[in-house]
Structure formats: structure tokens, C-alpha cells
Amino acid sequence: MKNVIATSYTARVNAAHFRLWKRRNPILGKLDFELTERCNNDCIQCCINLPETDAAARQRELTTDEVKGILVEAASLGALSVRFTGGEPLLRDDFSDLYLFARRLGLRVLLFTNARLLTPELVKLFVHIPPLEKIEVTVYGMRRESYEAVSRVKGSFEQFQSGINLLIEAGISFVVKGAFLPPNRREVDDFETWASNIPAMDKPPIYSMFFDFRSRRDSPTKNRLIQSLRVPPEEGIALLRRPGQAYLKDMRQFCSKFMGPPGELLFTCGAGYAPCVDAYGALQPCLLLRHPDTRYNLRAGSLIEALTEFFPRLRQTRAKNPNYLARCTRCFLMGLCEQCPAKSWAEHGNLDTPVEYFCKVAHTEALNLGLLKEGEFGWEVKDWKERVERICQ
Amino acid sequence: MSISGNAVYTVSEDVVAREIEGEIIIVPLVAGIGDLEDELYTLNETGKAIWDRLDGRRRLCEVIDDLSAQYQAAPGEIQADVLGLVTELVKRRMLVAVEPS
Numbered sequence: 001m002k003n004v005i006a007t008s009y010t011a012r013v014n015a016a017h018f019r020l021w022k023r024r025n026p027i028l029g030k031l032d033f034e035l036t037e038r039c040n041n042d043c044i045q046c047c048i049n050l051p052e053t054d055a056a057a058r059q060r061e062l063t064t065d066e067v068k069g070i071l072v073e074a075a076s077l078g079a080l081s082v083r084f085t086g087g088e089p090l091l092r093d094d095f096s097d098l099y100l101f102a103r104r105l106g107l108r109v110l111l112f113t114n115a116r117l118l119t120p121e122l123v124k125l126f127v128h129i130p131p132l133e134k135i136e137v138t139v140y141g142m143r144r145e146s147y148e149a150v151s152r153v154k155g156s157f158e159q160f161q162s163g164i165n166l167l168i169e170a171g172i173s174f175v176v177k178g179a180f181l182p183p184n185r186r187e188v189d190d191f192e193t194w195a196s197n198i199p200a201m202d203k204p205p206i207y208s209m210f211f212d213f214r215s216r217r218d219s220p221t222k223n224r225l226i227q228s229l230r231v232p233p234e235e236g237i238a239l240l241r242r243p244g245q246a247y248l249k250d251m252r253q254f255c256s257k258f259m260g261p262p263g264e265l266l267f268t269c270g271a272g273y274a275p276c277v278d279a280y281g282a283l284q285p286c287l288l289l290r291h292p293d294t295r296y297n298l299r300a301g302s303l304i305e306a307l308t309e310f311f312p313r314l315r316q317t318r319a320k321n322p323n324y325l326a327r328c329t330r331c332f333l334m335g336l337c338e339q340c341p342a343k344s345w346a347e348h349g350n351l352d353t354p355v356e357y358f359c360k361v362a363h364t365e366a367l368n369l370g371l372l373k374e375g376e377f378g379w380e381v382k383d384w385k386e387r388v389e390r391i392c393q
Numbered sequence: 394m395s396i397s398g399n400a401v402y403t404v405s406e407d408v409v410a411r412e413i414e415g416e417i418i419i420v421p422l423v424a425g426i427g428d429l430e431d432e433l434y435t436l437n438e439t440g441k442a443i444w445d446r447l448d449g450r451r452r453l454c455e456v457i458d459d460l461s462a463q464y465q466a467a468p469g470e471i472q473a474d475v476l477g478l479v480t481e482l483v484k485r486r487m488l489v490a491v492e493p494s
Contacts, residue, residue: 009437009439009440009443009482010434010435010436010481010482010487011437012433012434013434021413021414026414075411078413078414080418080433103409103422106409107420108420127424128423128424129422129424130421130424132420132421
């Protein structure tokens with residue numbers, strides 16, 4: 001035997017940062033699970049939520065046994081973590097049961113929640129059987145007026161505060177994220193000061209602000225509202241740059257790895273490697289993409305078939321739209337751009353139409369970083385490699 | 394802590410042990426197993442060979458005999474490895490002793 005009388009036979013590893021696998025990676029590393037599309041908030045910018053009381057949606061949701069069956073298969077394929085999201089996942093009556101089941105399968109659980117439905121009993125469960133991932137709570141405002149102007153539910157701010165207090169008192173590790181919206185735009189300093197006192201916040205909070213259209217394409221009215229709430233690109237980039245040099249350092253590192261024209265293959269983002277099960281059993285390549293041709297019905301199939309046959313075929317899809325071919329396929333800013341099939345689907349109903357808003361955001365960011373000059377377009381630049389090298393030095 | 398060769402050990406209910414792509418991954422279930430909450434544990438090659446034989450039925454002396462038949466090692470080395478691993482995992486609350494059947 002090797003390592004005779006070794007001083008330690010175990011190695012502690014941080015699963016998020018350590019390569020566990022000496023041979024090949026497992027078929028599935030992690031899984032997103034949208035337990036419900038229903039939400040107890042009615043946020044003005046949300047791209048997915050349905051009313052909490054939507055009986056038809058509830059009726060269609062996966063049963064407890066169906067969710068457990070998918071979790072069992074995910075674990076058997078090697079998944080180490082599952083993200084429970086929604087809608088508001090805590091709306092499901094069987095949440096504690098599903099959480100315990102996932103943990104007993106040896107899965108780490110990442111919970112996305114608005115914290116309103118956290119109870120002393122649930123927090124006690126998290127203390128005894130920790131999720132092994134920091135809980136992520138989205139914050140819609142620092143005051144009742146601003147929070148409830150976003151959530152559009154009376155009493156939601158108090159419930160959010162109560163949930164946060166339960167987490168703090170129990171010493172549960174959680175982080176907060178912001179949604180940068182007109183009702184709370186003047187509260188950024190207050191939010192960041194408050195967030196900096198949360199023990200698990202080891203860096204400034206992130207914000208959602210470049211909002212997506214409804215991913216089920218179910219409401220032109222809501223899409224118009226979302227469009228009106230999108231932050232102007234210059235203002236959004238200014239918010240991202242608040243951490244100063246730290247932000248620039250991160251961006252330079254990012255640019256050194258992820259810039260360059262993507263070519264004609266539409267899925268250059270790893271779609272389907274960390275897929276998402278929606279509330280009704282469709283497996284999507286990611287949280288957002290709900291185009292019917294990109295979804296696999298798990299109620300009539302299996303994770304392994306989706307991962308080894310369906311998604312590999314999907315990843316061979318090529319762009320056809322002349323506008324996309326002329327611009328996006330040749331644009332070296334793709335690393336900075338949120339353009340992807342999911343955004344194209346939500347905005348235009350197909351997979352390969354440029355989304356002008358995200359294009360403008362990427363070009364504004366590139367201008368700020370010195371990658372572009374005023375009036376240039378990313379797809380016109382020939383010396384992009386030199387430019388990226390120059391800013392990364 | 395003294396470990397007897399007649400003792401039988403099995404995986405603690407405080408952890409979940411998984412074998413994925415040939416690696417043993419030990420995932421804490423209850424609080425207090427790891428120092429940090431997002432830590433998992435893996436076993437080295439020696440640890441894995443021993444772990445595979447800790448089935449809640451075999452005595453440690455039988456595990457040692459089985460390993461000695463399969464691996465060439467100097468006398469005492471395998472015994473030291475088995476007792477070393479068991480001591481470490483019991484301290485970490487990953488293994489528990491069970492009554493021999």
C-alpha cells in the first residue's frame with residue numbers, strides 16, 4: 001500500500017474551488033430546480049413569477065415524489081449540489097421534506113429566497129442540517145415604502161425583516177443581493193453598508209439591473225413595464241464600477257479569459273451542463289431558456305437521456321439570422337454581453353436575434369474599459385486581441 | 394482513543410458517503426462535522442481501500458487480513474493504516490462503532 005502510516009487519510013476540499021475528479025467529470029455536476037413558479041411577491045421586474053394563489057399552476061407542479069425521483073437520478077449521475085429556486089421555493093408545503101431528502105442524498109443545497117416565509121422551525125432545521133451553501137436572499141429595498149413599491153405586497157417588508165433576523169439570530173450563513181430599481185435607487189449606500197455587516201458577505205453585494213423580459217413570453221404588458229425599469233447602460237456600468245480598482249482588476253482578469261468572437265454556434269455558454277428543472281418537469285439548458293425546442297420533458301424521459309443525447313444535439317445549433325450572423329458571431333465583446341439564446345427567446349421569440357439593450361450595455365462597458373473607441377462596434381474591430389492584451393497588462 | 398482489532402465500524406449517520414467516478418466523497422449531513430460549511434471530504438488511495446471494507450459487519454482484524462492478502466506491505470504497515478484511518482474518521486464523526494454480529 002502507498003502512503004504507509006499516512007498522517008491523514010482524508011482531504012478536506014472546498015467543492016466550489018477544488019477539482020475533485022482525477023479521471024473524468026461526472027455526467028452532472030449540479031442541478032437547478034425551480035420548485036414553483038408561484039411567488040408571494042409580485043415584483044415589478046420579475047421575469048417568471050405567477051401569483052401565489054394560482055391554483056392551475058400549483059396543480060401542474062411536480063409532485064413530491066416526482067421531485068425526489070429527479071433528485072435521486074441527479075445524485076446517481078454525480079451531482080454534488082442542487083439549487084432550489086422559483087418563484088419562491090418556500091411556498092411549497094413539502095419544502096422541508098424535499099430539503100432533507102436532498103441533503104440525505106449527499107447534495108449541498110443552495111436556496112434562493114426572499115426570506116419572507118422563513119420560520120423558526122425551518123431555521124432550526126438549517127441549523128441542525130446545514131445546507132452547505134450560503135442561502136441567497138434578494139433585497140428589494142431598505143425601507144417599507146421602497147421594498148413594497150417593488151414587491152407590490154403589503155406587509156412583505158416586515159416579513160422579509162423577520163426572516164433576515166431569524167437567519168442572523170441562528171447564525172446561519174447567508175448573503176444578500178440587490179435588485180436596482182427606481183424605488184430603491186437612492187438606497188444603494190444604505191444597502192451596501194447594511195450588507196457589509198452580514199458575516200458571510202465577503203464582498204459587496206451583486207445587483208440585478210439589466211432585467212430580462214418574461215421568459216415564458218406570457219405578458220406583453222409586463223414586458224413593457226420591465227423595459228421601462230431597465231437601468232440606462234451608463235448608470236448600470238457606473239454602479240458596477242463602485243468597488244473601484246477591485247472591479248477593474250476583476251474585469252481585466254475576466255477579459256483575459258472570455259473575450260473573442262463566438263462564431264456561429266449558438267450555445268457557447270455551457271448550456272445543459274448545469275441544467276434547470278422547471279416546476280412542471282421540463283429540463284431546460286439553463287434557468288432562463290424556455291423555448292419549446294430546447295426543453296426536454298422529464299416526465300416522459302430521464303436526466304441521463306437529456307444530458308447525453310438531447311443537450312449535446314442542441315449545442316450543435318447554429319445561428320441563421322443574418323443580423324446575428326453579421327454582428328454577434330463576429331463580435332469580440334461576447335464575454336461582456338448578455339446576449340444569448342435565452343434573452344433572444346424572451347425578447348424576440350427566437351434563439352438568434354440580437355437584443356439591442358444588452359448590446360448597448362456591452363458596448364458601454366467596453367468603452368469604459370478602453371476596449372472600444374467612441375462610435376466603434378465590437379464586430380468591426382480587427383485588432384481585438386491586442387486591445388484585450390493592452391488592458392490586461 | 395484506543396481502537397480494538399475486534400471492533401466493527403460503519404458509516405455514521407452524521408455524514409453521507411458517496412462514490413462518484415471512483416472517488417469517495419464524504420458529505421457532512423449534520424452541523425459541526427467540518428470546520429467550514431462548504432467543505433467536503435475525499436479519501437486518499439489508502440483510505441479508499443480501507444473504507445471499501447468497512448461495511449458494518451467485518452471486524453477490523455478481518456479487514457486487515459483481507460488487505461494483507463491483496464496488497465504487499467511490510468508487517469504492521471497495513472494494521473497501522475487501518476487503525477490510523479479509523480481513528481481519524483471516528484474523531485471526525487464519520488465512522489461509528491457497531492456491535493459485532
